[in-house]
Amino acid sequence: xxxxxxxxxxxxxxxxxxxxxxxxxxxxxxxxxxxxxxxxxxxxxxxxxxxxxxxxxxxxxxxxxxxxxxxxxxxxxxxxxxxxxxxxxxxxxxxxxxxxxxxxxxxxxxxxxxxxxxxxxxxxxxxxxxxxxxxxxxxxxxxxxxxxxxxxxxxxxxxxxxxxxxxxxxxxxxxxxxxxxxxxxxxxxxxxxxxxxxxxxxxxxxxxxxxxxxxxxxxxxxxxxxxxxxxxxxxxxxxxxxxxxxxxxxxxxxxxxxxxxxxxxxxxxxxxxxxxxxxxxxxxxxxxxxxxxxxxxxxxxxxxxxxxxxxxxxxxxxxxxxxxxxxxxxxxxxxxxxxxxxxxxxxxxxxxxxxxxxxxxxxxxxxxxxxxxxxxxxx
Amino acid sequence: xxxxxxxxxxxxxxxxxxxxxxxxxxxxxxxxxxxxxxxxxxxxxxxxxxxxxxxxxxxxxxxxxxxxxxxxxxxxxxxxxxxxxxxxxxxxxxxxxxxxxxxxxxxxxxxxxxxxxxxxxxxxxxxxxxxxxxxxxxxxxxxxxxxxxxxxxxxxxxxxxxxxxxxxxxxxxxxxxxxxxxxxxxxxxxxxxxxxxxxxxxxxxxxxxxxxxxxxxxxxxxxxxxxxxxxxxxxxxxxxxxxxxxxxxxxxxxxxxxxxxxxxxxxxxxxxxxxxxxxxxxxxxxxxxxxxxxxxxxxxxxxxxxxxxxxxxxxxxxxxxxxxxxxxxxxxxxxxxxxxxxxxxxxxxxxxxxxxxxxxxxxxxxxxxxxxxxxxxxx
Numbered sequence: 211x212x213x214x215x216x217x218x219x220x221x222x223x224x225x226x227x228x229x230x231x232x233x234x235x236x237x238x239x240x241x242x243x244x245x246x247x248x249x250x251x252x253x254x255x256x257x258x259x260x261x262x263x264x265x266x267x268x269x270x271x272x273x274x275x276x277x278x279x280x281x282x283x284x285x286x287x288x289x290x291x292x293x294x295x296x297x298x299x300x301x302x303x304x305x306x307x308x309x310x311x312x313x314x315x316x317x318x319x320x321x322x323x324x325x326x327x328x329x330x331x332x333x334x335x336x337x338x339x340x341x342x343x344x345x346x347x348x349x350x351x352x353x354x355x356x357x358x359x360x361x362x363x364x365x366x367x368x369x370x371x372x373x374x375x376x377x378x379x380x381x382x383x384x385x386x387x388x389x390x391x392x393x394x395x396x397x398x399x400x401x402x403x404x405x406x407x408x409x410x411x412x413x414x415x416x417x418x419x420x421x422x423x424x425x426x427x428x429x430x431x432x433x434x435x436x437x438x439x440x441x442x443x444x445x446x447x448x449x450x451x452x453x454x455x456x457x458x459x460x461x462x463x464x465x466x467x468x469x470x471x472x473x474x475x476x477x478x479x480x481x482x483x484x485x486x487x488x489x490x491x492x493x494x495x496x497x498x499x500x501x502x503x504x505x506x507x508x509x510x511x512x513x514x515x516x517x518x519x520x521x522x523x524x525x526x527x528x529x530x531x532x533x534x535x536x537x538x539x540x541x542x543x544x545x546x547x548x549x550x551x552x553x554x555x556x557x558x559x560x561x562x563x564x565x566x567x568x569x570x571x572x573x574x575x576x577x578x579x580x581x582x583x584x585x586x587x588x589x
Numbered sequence: 590x591x592x593x594x595x596x597x598x599x600x601x602x603x604x605x606x607x608x609x610x611x612x613x614x615x616x617x618x619x620x621x622x623x624x625x626x627x628x629x630x631x632x633x634x635x636x637x638x639x640x641x642x643x644x645x646x647x648x649x650x651x652x653x654x655x656x657x658x659x660x661x662x663x664x665x666x667x668x669x670x671x672x673x674x675x676x677x678x679x680x681x682x683x684x685x686x687x688x689x690x691x692x693x694x695x696x697x698x699x700x701x702x703x704x705x706x707x708x709x710x711x712x713x714x715x716x717x718x719x720x721x722x723x724x725x726x727x728x729x730x731x732x733x734x735x736x737x738x739x740x741x742x743x744x745x746x747x748x749x750x751x752x753x754x755x756x757x758x759x760x761x762x763x764x765x766x767x768x769x770x771x772x773x774x775x776x777x778x779x780x781x782x783x784x785x786x787x788x789x790x791x792x793x794x795x796x797x798x799x800x801x802x803x804x805x806x807x808x809x810x811x812x813x814x815x816x817x818x819x820x821x822x823x824x825x826x827x828x829x830x831x832x833x834x835x836x837x838x839x840x841x842x843x844x845x846x847x848x849x850x851x852x853x854x855x856x857x858x859x860x861x862x863x864x865x866x867x868x869x870x871x872x873x874x875x876x877x878x879x880x881x882x883x884x885x886x887x888x889x890x891x892x893x894x895x896x897x898x899x900x901x902x903x904x905x906x907x908x909x910x911x912x913x914x915x916x917x918x919x920x921x922x923x924x925x926x927x928x929x930x931x932x933x934x935x936x937x938x939x940x941x942x943x944x945x946x947x948x949x950x951x952x953x954x955x956x957x958x959x960x961x962x963x964x965x966x967x968x
Binding site: 488 | 862863867873
């Protein structure tokens, strides 16, 4: 990238990832307010942005109570003064050494587990004197990924075992209702059904455990589609842990979570080649700047996998590493409107994936670039 | 990532990107030999690996004559003693300032252009006294991306104009025969047809220009499928500029460019969750470690978009950010074979895309980790 901090969003090198700080701050405040309204605690997920600055905004400045998706993130946030960090990923014994350092160093570092082998490994792993492991049981309430099924006997057995282990503090239940991402095309009914099921199932196990004498201090669910528009019963939970809402993206627009005005990120790209013979132009954002996330929808989604801001007739219909192929949805491309060097801004399909393609984020208010954020990488 | 350099490939943090140095060296030597045999010069593309170490191997230690896909790469290689660097991307005037620094600093820095606006911008841009711009005209010989059509009058006009401009050295013609990537499923006939067309078309324009008194010192084509298995007529070209061959990948295997034993990279990943109720397990490599490249083939390619080395019955059928969903192609998954923590190695669909997801590459010979390579990022 260029050495100098560009003055405005019209001066950034292309392609670039832009973060609209005003929208991002509003998104963060709204989620904080929403959680207050529902009487649940917010434990924001850092995986979308992976920056210190974003973490501060999402926690309302407390730097406390976050979820991360990798140990590299956990270490990055711990090194930068964050605490009460949940490593929200199924733990395996091969990663416990690094976790032990975090657990010994932080006031609160939490693990997530979904099976007996992992729990036994935690029980067998020593921490410093006076320190205990803090764990959440990961539930699958219908998402179909990792986690143990909410209605299984094993879920009860594992909770009991964790709650009674001498070196463990059992925090409770954690689920990602990622199935809410299937409610495309503003299918509010489907989203609500998923929210209801997830909430009921979490509370079902919580109640079962209560009868067995096991308290779940925490009982929470995540996913931006469900937490951005909660249903009433979700106020019975103790914690929300969404992440994408800091930025939102075209996918969230398609699901119906938000409108375009709430999306806080865009990719800046310039026209580099005209192909009138193919009714096409090339922009300098390819998969290295956008990612292939959403490509499955390329064939039937009118604008392809992204949305060019202010240019609703443009369609990103193909990518290679540094090339984006753009054609009009209808008619003939007006090349006078898109001269060489023309700057365009596109809303990516999935900001979590697009953000991680970029070593820096250009943070702006209005047109003016205020700051550069540098995300954490790796595992 | 962990601080320590792991001893062996069985100790790497997961997910990780592994580079088998012996295979990589062999791939690099073979391409150097092949170019000698065909009497063409090799100008390897850096875009796949983006490392100094890989650049040294691909140039046979000369650090001369390379192609890059971004200005960040150009600057990275220039800062590390490389020269004769072609920025193989359609230039626009907005990027000329950074290019001028490179042109002034290096013995040879080449631009690529495909239109009049760009050429006029180059002509109007001053360099240091004694310095001239060096340019290649980008042709589209059937690839359908950027470049000017090989048989257009404009191609002749632009070549003439560049060749006669006072501040420009016209190098000749450059084309990427990326259409060779469409010859999936070992469609050798299609690949050869593309190679023939590309070669004929390059030579057609070269001859036309010769008749007009314009010499093309360079007349080359790239793409790994075409340069790894050239046809005889390609010896009439002056230069090959493939890039992916340093690593190869599952896509190249599918095209028929190489066999599994020639693929120099793999992603190390561990089993983190068992879902016998879904005949599925979760591994700790999701789209953040593999990329979504190739996902279009997920539905009909038996192993999904990657190949688990030594486990031909495994299929990667879904990904989220840090989760890979794996099921057997046939039958019931034998969870005893895949205990929690089990290390698996997968060959990614497209190594160019997978490599860029990783901040470091673990370089090994046999099982032993010898080195860590750190790729350049950004633009």
